[in-house]
Each structure stands twice: as structure tokens, then as C-alpha cells.
Amino acid sequence: MLPFSRVTIIGLGLIGSSLARAIREAMPTVRVTGHDADAGVREIARAIDLCDDVTDTAGASVTDADLVVLCVPVRAMGAAAAEIADDLPAEAIISDVGSCKADVLAQLNIALPGRTVIPAHPVAGTENSGPEAGFASLFRGRWCIVTPPADADPAAVERVSELWRRVGADVETMDPAHHDLVLAVTSHLPHLIAYTIVGTASDLEDVTQSEVIKYSAGGFRDFTRIAASDPTMWRDVFLANKDAVLEMLQRFSEDLSALQRAIRWNDGDALFNLFTRTRAIRRSIIEQGQDDPKPDFGRSH
Numbered sequence: 001m002l003p004f005s006r007v008t009i010i011g012l013g014l015i016g017s018s019l020a021r022a023i024r025e026a027m028p029t030v031r032v033t034g035h036d037a038d039a040g041v042r043e044i045a046r047a048i049d050l051c052d053d054v055t056d057t058a059g060a061s062v063t064d065a066d067l068v069v070l071c072v073p074v075r076a077m078g079a080a081a082a083e084i085a086d087d088l089p090a091e092a093i094i095s096d097v098g099s100c101k102a103d104v105l106a107q108l109n110i111a112l113p114g115r116t117v118i119p120a121h122p123v124a125g126t127e128n129s130g131p132e133a134g135f136a137s138l139f140r141g142r143w144c145i146v147t148p149p150a151d152a153d154p155a156a157v158e159r160v161s162e163l164w165r166r167v168g169a170d171v172e173t174m175d176p177a178h179h180d181l182v183l184a185v186t187s188h189l190p191h192l193i194a195y196t197i198v199g200t201a202s203d204l205e206d207v208t209q210s211e212v213i214k215y216s217a218g219g220f221r222d223f224t225r226i227a228a229s230d231p232t233m234w235r236d237v238f239l240a241n242k243d244a245v246l247e248m249l250q251r252f253s254e255d256l257s258a259l260q261r262a263i264r265w266n267d268g269d270a271l272f273n274l275f276t277r278t279r280a281i282r283r284s285i286i287e288q289g290q291d292d293p294k295p296d297f298g299r300s301h
């Protein structure tokens with residue numbers, strides 16, 4: 001049996017539009033309704049036939065929904081939830097796809113008191129945004145981490161999990177705070193590092209302009225892809241997951257200082273040993289046949 005029959009997606013950008021496409025492909029009988037605050041995005045969504053219906057107001061999009069998935073930047077979750085509060089059917093489940101979870105759960109609990117809120121995070125994406133950047137296979141073979149509140153109804157958790165399995169994801173359940181700590185190191189910190197490296201390079205007059213472009217075939221080019229990620233999304237992630245990111249940044253800074261010291265004092269052994277360890281990690285991932293690896297998020301809760 002299908003977990004839901006009428007799904008509303010609010011926010012029709014990369015993730016919302018990918019979810020709409022994936023649901024329509026995997027579960028063609030499910031009615032998908034969409035809404036976006038941006039009239040231009042709604043126009044594109046209609047033009048590309050993204051959903052069965054795209055409504056001009058958030059309220060109109062949820063009146064008969066049995067699942068509403070908020071796919072907006074993490075600091076816009078509370079406002080998006082408040083807009084649907086009066087029109088939401090009593091039995092509807094509310095979920096989201098935000099990249100950090102504790103702050104989003106707090107926002108949703110304030111905006112929708114007493115409602116069934118089951119947050120989730122598909123750990124899949126690209127550096128692109130908007131309704132035309134999405135694609136149906138985005139979640140296939142990727143993790144989706146469901147982060148229910150401690151007192152969540154297990155049946156509601158299972159229905160949300162089943163939706164993500166149906167669009168191809170592997171589902172883990174995790175405590176929201178633990179999720180935020182893990183993702184701070186596996187996703188948020190790498191983005192911060194990429195933004196820093198590309199920003200620093202462009203600040204250095206000597207290597208800017210043609211030279212940054214001309215010689216960016218290798219490692220730097222990989223960083224520029226990540227650093228092209230959406231500014232609104234990532235501003236929100238760093239501010240909403242501040243504590244976990246600052247904790248991981250502290251650890252990272254200490255490790256970077258140790259490397260700095262090793263270079264200054266010609267400690268070749270320290271450099272060699274670290275690089276040998278990190279190379280072994282990458283090789284063991286490839287040997288397991290995962291060249292686009294899903295990180296092991298550890299124990300489920």
C-alpha cells in the first residue's frame with residue numbers, strides 16, 4: 001500500500017522539484033500539489049508540468065493533503081509552516097528536507113503546535129538550485145535520515161520512511177541533535193572549507209582572473225563546484241546549525257594547526273603518516289564499490 005495519496009510540496013527548487021519528479025515516477029497515482037513563494041518559480045513549475053497542480057497560495061496547496069513536505073531554506077521553515085497552519089487537515093503529516101534538524105524541528109513545533117511533525121533529510125544534492133535543476137533519480141541509492149521527535153507516532157515515522165524508500169533512498173533514523181553533529185563534519189564543514197579556499201584564491205590578486213580559471217583543472221576545480229552552492233541555503237545552514245559547526249570547526253582548526261607545525265618544522269613523518277591514512281580511507285571506499293560513497297552515519301536511534 002502507498003504511504004500517502006495526496007502529497008503537497010512547498011518550495012519547488014532543486015530538492016522540492018526532484019521530490020515531485022521522483023514521486024510521480026515511482027508512485028504515479030499519488031496526487032502531487034506544489035507551491036512556491038516565488039511567482040516566477042510557480043510559472044516555471046507549471047510550464048514544465050512538475051506537479052498535478054501548482055497553487056498561488058500556500059494555504060490552497062494543503063487543504064486535502066495527507067503529507068506536506070517543506071522544501072524551503074532552513075530558516076524559512078517556520079514562516080512556511082505558519083502560512084499553512086489554518087488550512088492543514090487535522091490528520092496530515094508535516095515533514096521537511098532541511099539540511100539541519102534540531103533548529104527546524106523547534107521552528108515547526110512553534111508554528112504547528114500539536115501537529116504530527118516527522119522531519120527528514122535526504123543526503124543528496126548538487127550545487128544547482130531551482131525547479132529546472134531537479135531530477136527524479138537524485139535520491140536513488142542515497143541516505144535519507146529521518147529525525148522524529150522522541151514522542152513521535154511510530155506509524156507516522158514508518159509512512160515518511162516508506163515514501164523515501166519508494167523514491168530510492170536508504171533510510172536511517174537518528175536523533176536530531178546527533179544528525180546535526182554528524183552532518184556538521186560530513187557536509188557543512190566541507191562546504192565552509194570550499195567557500196574559504198575559493199574566496200581566498202580570488203582575494204589574491206596574483207592568482208586571480210585568468211590564472212584561477214586557467215589552472216583550475218585539478219583539486220581547486222572540485223572546490224569551485226562546492227563553492228558554487230546556493231548562498232541562501234548555506235547562509236541558513238551555518239546560522240541554524242551554529243553550535244555543531246563551531247564545535248567541528250574548532251577540531252578542524254586544531255588539526256590544521258598541527259599540519260602547519262609539521263610543515264614549518266620539516267616533520268615529514270607526520271605529513272606522510274596522515275596522507276597514508278587518508279589515502280587508505282579513500283581506497284577502502286572504492287574497494288567496497290562505492291565511488292560515490294554514502295557515509296556511514298553509525299548507530300540508528
Ligand SMILES: NC(=O)c1ccc[n+]([C@@H]2O[C@H](COP(=O)([O-])OP(=O)(O)OC[C@H]3O[C@@H](n4cnc5c(N)ncnc54)[C@H](O)[C@@H]3O)[C@@H](O)[C@H]2O)c1
Pocket residue numbers: 010011012013014015016035036037038041071072073074076079080097098099100121122123124125126127128129130131230233237
Ligand atoms: N541543495 C542541496 O544539495 C540540498 C540537499 C538536501 C537538502 N537540502 C535542503 O533542501 C531545502 C531546499 O533546498 P534547495 O536546494 O531545493 O533550494 P532552492 O533554492 O533550489 O529552492 C528553495 C525554494 O524555496 C522557495 N521558498 C523560499 N521561502 C519560501 C516560503 N516561505 N514559502 C514557499 N516557498 C519558499 C524559493 O522560492 C525556492 O524556489 C533546504 O532546506 C536545504 O537545506 C538541500
Ligand SMILES: O=C(O)C(=O)C[C@]1(C(=O)O)C=C[C@@H](O)C=C1
Pocket residue numbers: 098099122123124125126127186187188226229
Ligand atoms: O553534492 C553536493 O553538491 C552536495 O553538496 C550535497 C549535500 C552534501 O553535502 O553532501 C549538501 C547538502 C545537503 O544537505 C545534502 C547533500
